Amino acid sequence: MKALAKTEKILLYDRSDPLELDCGAELPNVEVAFETYGKLNSRATNAILIFHALSGDAHAAFYHTKDDKKPGWGDFMIGQGKPFDTEKYFIICANVLGGCKGSTGPSSTNPDTGKPYGTSFPPITISDMLKPQKKLIEYLGIKRLLCTAGGSMGGMQALQWAVNYPSSLEGAIIIATSPTHTAQAIAFNSVGRYAILSDPNWKTGDYYHNGSRPLIGLKTARMIGHITYLGQLSMEEKFGRKIQEGKGCSKIDFSKEFEVESYLQYQGDSFVKRFDPNSYLYITKAIDAFDIYNGKKNLAQALKNVQAKTMVISFTSDWLYPKEESLKIVKALKINSIDTAYCNIDSPYGHDSFLVDLPKFKDAVKGFLKALGDR
Amino acid sequence: MTHPIFLEWIENNSKVLVLGCGSGEIQQELISHRKASCFGLDISETKVLASISKGLSVIQGDINKDLDDYPPAFFDYVLADDILQLTHEPKKVIRDILTIGKKAIVSFPNFAYIKIRLSILFTGKMPKTEILPYDWYETPNIHLFTVKDFLQFCRDEKIHVLDYIYTVSQGKRTVNFAPNLTSEFAYFLLEK
Numbered sequence: 111m112k113a114l115a116k117t118e119k120i121l122l123y124d125r126s127d128p129l130e131l132d133c134g135a136e137l138p139n140v141e142v143a144f145e146t147y148g149k150l151n152s153r154a155t156n157a158i159l160i161f162h163a164l165s166g167d168a169h170a171a172f173y174h175t176k177d178d179k180k181p182g183w184g185d186f187m188i189g190q191g192k193p194f195d196t197e198k199y200f201i202i203c204a205n206v207l208g209g210c211k212g213s214t215g216p217s218s219t220n221p222d223t224g225k226p227y228g229t230s231f232p233p234i235t236i237s238d239m240l241k242p243q244k245k246l247i248e249y250l251g252i253k254r255l256l257c258t259a260g261g262s263m264g265g266m267q268a269l270q271w272a273v274n275y276p277s278s279l280e281g282a283i284i285i286a287t288s289p290t291h292t293a294q295a296i297a298f299n300s301v302g303r304y305a306i307l308s309d310p311n312w313k314t315g316d317y318y319h320n321g322s323r324p325l326i327g328l329k330t331a332r333m334i335g336h337i338t339y340l341g342q343l344s345m346e347e348k349f350g351r352k353i354q355e356g357k358g359c360s361k362i363d364f365s366k367e368f369e370v371e372s373y374l375q376y377q378g379d380s381f382v383k384r385f386d387p388n389s390y391l392y393i394t395k396a397i398d399a400f401d402i403y404n405g406k407k408n409l410a411q412a413l414k415n416v417q418a419k420t421m422v423i424s425f426t427s428d429w430l431y432p433k434e435e436s437l438k439i440v441k442a443l444k445i446n447s448i449d450t451a452y453c454n455i456d457s458p459y460g461h462d463s464f465l466v467d468l469p470k471f472k473d474a475v476k477g478f479l480k481a482l483g484d485r
Numbered sequence: 486m487t488h489p490i491f492l493e494w495i496e497n498n499s500k501v502l503v504l505g506c507g508s509g510e511i512q513q514e515l516i517s518h519r520k521a522s523c524f525g526l527d528i529s530e531t532k533v534l535a536s537i538s539k540g541l542s543v544i545q546g547d548i549n550k551d552l553d554d555y556p557p558a559f560f561d562y563v564l565a566d567d568i569l570q571l572t573h574e575p576k577k578v579i580r581d582i583l584t585i586g587k588k589a590i591v592s593f594p595n596f597a598y599i600k601i602r603l604s605i606l607f608t609g610k611m612p613k614t615e616i617l618p619y620d621w622y623e624t625p626n627i628h629l630f631t632v633k634d635f636l637q638f639c640r641d642e643k644i645h646v647l648d649y650i651y652t653v654s655q656g657k658r659t660v661n662f663a664p665n666l667t668s669e670f671a672y673f674l675l676e677k
Contacts, residue, residue, distance in 0.1 A: 421537065440544060441554045449524075452544040453533045470531075473538040481540025 115172035135232035143212020144204035148196035157252045160203040161260030161267035167211035170203035186467040193475035206239040210386035217386045229315030261285035261464030281482040282418045288435030290401045299394040302331030328387040329378035341427035341460030409442035419449040425463035499561035505568040509536035552581035560586040583677040592672040597631035632665040648674040
């Protein structure tokens with residue numbers, strides 16, 4: 111039987127208590143969409159906060175309706191008997207600030223104008239994304255999390271959380287991420303943003319009222335992004351040079367000859383149905399600006415406050431967030447005497463490995479959580 | 486598993502780094518019998534994952550390169566059990582472990598053991614024994630040495646040998662007479 115969950119929404123900030131952002135601006139109304147799985151125990155000591163990545167949302171596990179074909183994005187990890195075992199733990203996942211799946215973002219209505227914010231939405235940071243999530247767990251009655259976990263942008267949040275709120279958690283699982291965004295990763299995001307900005311339908315972000323959104327731009331951005339999430343080897347195995355069925359040489363096809371081309375088209379088309387172009391711009395900017403150093407002269411200094419026991423994971427074929435980036439984090443944690451486990455997991459699936467059902471990855475998470483529970 | 490023979494050297498509640506920790510058996514012993522806080526380092530992804538799955542704090546890394554990340558005297562003990570002869574630069578490794586550890590425990594097969602000497606003498610081939618079972622072309626032991634070599638090295642490097650255990654029969658018996666000739670495997674407790 112399919113386990114069901116539903117996305118809840120809560121207003122966490124209002125005019126009397128606005129959200130103060132790192133840039134100095136204030137957001138008067140902030141709603142957060144979140145889902146929970148499992149039950150919070152009476153002492154509220156079994157809560158795990160999961161952070162989603164760029165294109166994710168609060169729907170991390172289970173199904174919304176019995177007829178849903180696909181469960182939440184992290185369902186292979188979350189549920190009864192799975193590493194984030196809903197029989198033992200209370201799992202929380204919230205849509206990030208700036209997102210478009212229920213939490214306040216550029217597509218939300220600005221209470222001052224009655225119109226969507228568009229690009230009048232203030233710039234946000236990874237730290238800003240954490241503020242409503244911190245308030246959410248307090249609202250849920252949780253003073254101290256058993257663990258946090260996230261991959262990619264979620265890993266940035268997990269790392270930042272351990273620095274910003276050091277006493278609020280027991281452990282942190284930091285997956286496929288980096289202490290700052292690398293030049294290469296910024297470059298790819300930049301091309302994606304350029305595709306959106308140069309779509310004539312973008313209209314400086316003010317496209318919500320007239321029906322035509324900059325979908326070509328967003329689709330292109332997603333296609334570029336998707337290439338960076340895949341491993342060279344797994345792409346070769348999955349597609350190679352296979353040609354689409356029915357494609358002959360009678361007429362040239364510039365967009366969909368090879369299977370890999372139609373795969374990217376499909377990924378792009380399905381993404382634009384569920385994502386807001388302005389959210390894509392704001393969130394990728396927050397990722398590019400991510401810098402855990404925050405002016406400190408070295409990473410060990412920057413991570414000095416961390417108290418959580420940590421597990422850092424990288425994947426061998428991830429060239430977007432290569433193991434060297436994870437090792438920087440591990441080294442800084444070691445210097446700070448933090449109890450740290452690290453593994454570079456052998457996987458052909460590139461950056462997206464953290465979203466793939468890998469038994470050894472699951473065992474590592476399970477073991478780490480069990481040891482946290484035993485402490 | 487029988488208790489590791491060096492267990493008696495380790496005081497309760499110590500902080501221990503286990504090099505080449507494999508799947509974490511020694512850490513589990515140290516945690517249950519010495520209430521040690523244990524850290525591990527191993528190069529193998531499979532073994533590191535096996536250790537992490539047991540809830541142990543293990544880092545996938547290379548002994549040849551990754552030891553100097555820790556602050557000086559960070560550990561009470563660094564354990565290099567049967568691993569020094571596998572490293573590229575044993576001298577650097579020993580210096581590193583006596584920097585990051587207040588004390589170090591080093592163990593190794595003694596290449597001057599009488600059975601090895603006789604084997605070379607009578608067969609003229611590289612020796613193969615129960616604890617050195619490899620053919621010359623596939624052995625991971627790239628820096629084999631003897632008890633005498635090691636004691637000389639400690640004198641040269643001004644390393645204090647606080648204690649030692651010489652064994653035969655895969656650690657089942659200890660020997661004390663002429664250890665460079667009679668011991669098959671040796672353990673040293675060291676301090677800089």
